[in-house]
Amino acid sequence: MTLLHDTISADGRKGGAGEILAIRGGRPLRGRVEVKGAKNLVTKAMVAALLGESPSILRDVPDISDVAVVRSLLEVHGVRVQEADEPGSLMLDPRDVESAHMEEIDAHAGASRIPILFCGPLLHRLGQAFIPDLGGCRIGDRPIDFHLDALRKFGAIVEKLPAGIRLSAPTGLRGANIHLPYPSVGATEQVLLTAVRAQGTTELRNAAIEPEIMDLIAVLQKMGAIITVEPSRVILIEGVDRLEGYEHRAIFDRNEAASWASAALATDGEIFVGGAKQPEMLTFLNVVRKVGGTFDIREDGILFRRGGDLRPVTVETDVHPGFMTDWQQPLIVALTQAHGESIVHETVYENRFGFTDALVKMGADIVVHPHGLQDGPRRVPRRSLEQAAVINGPTPLVGADIVVPDLRGGYSHVIAALTAEGRSTVRNVGIIRRGYEKFFDKLTAVGADFDVIG
Numbered sequence: 001m002t003l004l005h006d007t008i009s010a011d012g013r014k015g016g017a018g019e020i021l022a023i024r025g026g027r028p029l030r031g032r033v034e035v036k037g038a039k040n041l042v043t044k045a046m047v048a049a050l051l052g053e054s055p056s057i058l059r060d061v062p063d064i065s066d067v068a069v070v071r072s073l074l075e076v077h078g079v080r081v082q083e084a085d086e087p088g089s090l091m092l093d094p095r096d097v098e099s100a101h102m103e104e105i106d107a108h109a110g111a112s113r114i115p116i117l118f119c120g121p122l123l124h125r126l127g128q129a130f131i132p133d134l135g136g137c138r139i140g141d142r143p144i145d146f147h148l149d150a151l152r153k154f155g156a157i158v159e160k161l162p163a164g165i166r167l168s169a170p171t172g173l174r175g176a177n178i179h180l181p182y183p184s185v186g187a188t189e190q191v192l193l194t195a196v197r198a199q200g201t202t203e204l205r206n207a208a209i210e211p212e213i214m215d216l217i218a219v220l221q222k223m224g225a226i227i228t229v230e231p232s233r234v235i236l237i238e239g240v241d242r243l244e245g246y247e248h249r250a251i252f253d254r255n256e257a258a259s260w261a262s263a264a265l266a267t268d269g270e271i272f273v274g275g276a277k278q279p280e281m282l283t284f285l286n287v288v289r290k291v292g293g294t295f296d297i298r299e300d301g302i303l304f305r306r307g308g309d310l311r312p313v314t315v316e317t318d319v320h321p322g323f324m325t326d327w328q329q330p331l332i333v334a335l336t337q338a339h340g341e342s343i344v345h346e347t348v349y350e351n352r353f354g355f356t357d358a359l360v361k362m363g364a365d366i367v368v369h370p371h372g373l374q375d376g377p378r379r380v381p382r383r384s385l386e387q388a389a390v391i392n393g394p395t396p397l398v399g400a401d402i403v404v405p406d407l408r409g410g411y412s413h414v415i416a417a418l419t420a421e422g423r424s425t426v427r428n429v430g431i432i433r434r435g436y437e438k439f440f441d442k443l444t445a446v447g448a449d450f451d452v453i454g
């Protein structure tokens with residue numbers, strides 16, 4: 001195994017060394033990996049630091065390119081960011097927040113989805129905000145209409161620019177009554193980050209309640225916010241005049257944990273995921289059990305292994321506490337090895353099965369139904385945008401030349417290549433660093449046989 005490069009570029013979009021892997025598959029992955037703070041919390045907690053009048057300390061920050069992008073965008077707005085009291089901790093000092101130059105903001109275009117969450121904090125701190133065009137996984141349209149509608153209700157004025165948007169709040173931001181058309185994670189965070197310093201009370205209905213959102217609420221409460229989570233997806237936020245910095249250890253990355261679990265199932269291996277915890281993964285663990293995998297929940301993590309032949313399963317992705325959409329892509333690799341027909345209904349995004357083309361090229365039997373399947377009783381309400389994938393297994397996979405399309409799809413391609421007999425070339429793996437820290441090191445730790453060839 002030759003490691004030529006396993007570092008993050010400051011800019012998540014840049015290519016270069018570490019982009020192409022030659023993988024020799026066909027043997028079980030066994031070993032231990034550690035997961036740190038969740039990409040889907042850490043990046044938002046970093047934005048929350050903008051709202052404080054004093055510095056914040058965030059611990060268990062993963063070394064991923066989405067964090068680098070958010071750090072850089074904070075820095076161009078005058079936030080001083082440096083390592084704090086232990087490896088993987090950041091001190092974020094927002095006392096000198098200032099407007100950034102347009103070119104500095106534009107340099108972050110297309111790199112991540114997080115910049116949209118700068119709207120409320122920048123409006124509070126500076127009275128205006130410029131937000132670059134967003135990046136993130138291309139798994140559907142991913143509109144930001146819920147975000148902008150909510151911001152307008154708070155009193156913001158939104159202008160479309162040739163690249164990005166400009167917001168201003170000439171008369172300040174006031175609490176609002178907001179009902180989200182769908183429990184969007186990002187829009188819920190947008191409302192939280194805006195309402196905490198708005199004048200008066202905000203009532204948010206049909207809010208997302210993912211564990212990462214609860215952790216963001218914990219961060220905001222440490223800062224001085226007053227947020228009440230009521231039953232039935234209602235969140236009340238009483239605006240306050242001043243927030244301070246926080247000290248916080250981020251919730252673990254349950255998406256990374258589920259990914260390594262699926263790798264153990266797919267390759268008939270055994271992987272201990274240090275830092276994984278049961279409560280946030282209940283729904284995933286139920287599916288592991290249903291497909292015939294086993295898990296052993298320990299004090300410091302969860303051990304995943306395949307117990308025998310894998311069984312087929314039907315899964316509907318959903319908002320929390322349902323089966324998370326980010327889990328379905330790695331799981332599908334394992335389902336190619338299950339005995340019988342599995343069905344995955346993707347109800348969150350309208351285009352999240354593109355990665356299966358590569359799996360089919362490797363020998364998998366997967367048929368994607370772009371308008372979903374009418375197949376009997378369902379727990380998750382049908383959505384017009386949904387699709388379904390029918391996976392028949394087990395099928396031997398053979399090595400192929402494949403190109404990574406997005407973060408989870410990319411991880412799934414690597415795992416498929418490690419499951420497949422023979423040699424695969426996997427291109428564009430740099431995308432995987434958006435959400436998986438020390439990815440090559442971790443592959444090595446579980447015994448993957450690969451070379452970085454470009």
Ligand SMILES: CC(=O)N[C@H]1[C@@H](OP(=O)(O)OP(=O)(O)OC[C@H]2O[C@@H](n3ccc(=O)[nH]c3=O)[C@H](O)[C@@H]2O)O[C@H](CO)[C@@H](O)[C@@H]1O
Pocket residue numbers: 039040041113114140141142143144145146147148182183184185186187208324325326348349350
């Ligand atoms: C950085 C981050 O935390 N990303 C996560 C976040 O993405 P993100 O916050 O972008 O996902 P959302 O929950 O907002 O999206 C859910 C659905 O709502 C739609 N929608 C959303 C906003 C909007 O203004 N209009 C609109 O129509 C989306 O197109 C999608 O169909 O939650 C997703 C759902 O758990 C996860 O897959 C992503 O990993």
Ligand SMILES: C=C(OP(=O)(O)O)C(=O)O
Pocket residue numbers: 113135136137138255326407408435
């Ligand atoms: C869809 C994802 O991320 P993002 O929202 O950052 O594109 C993901 O983490 O799988």
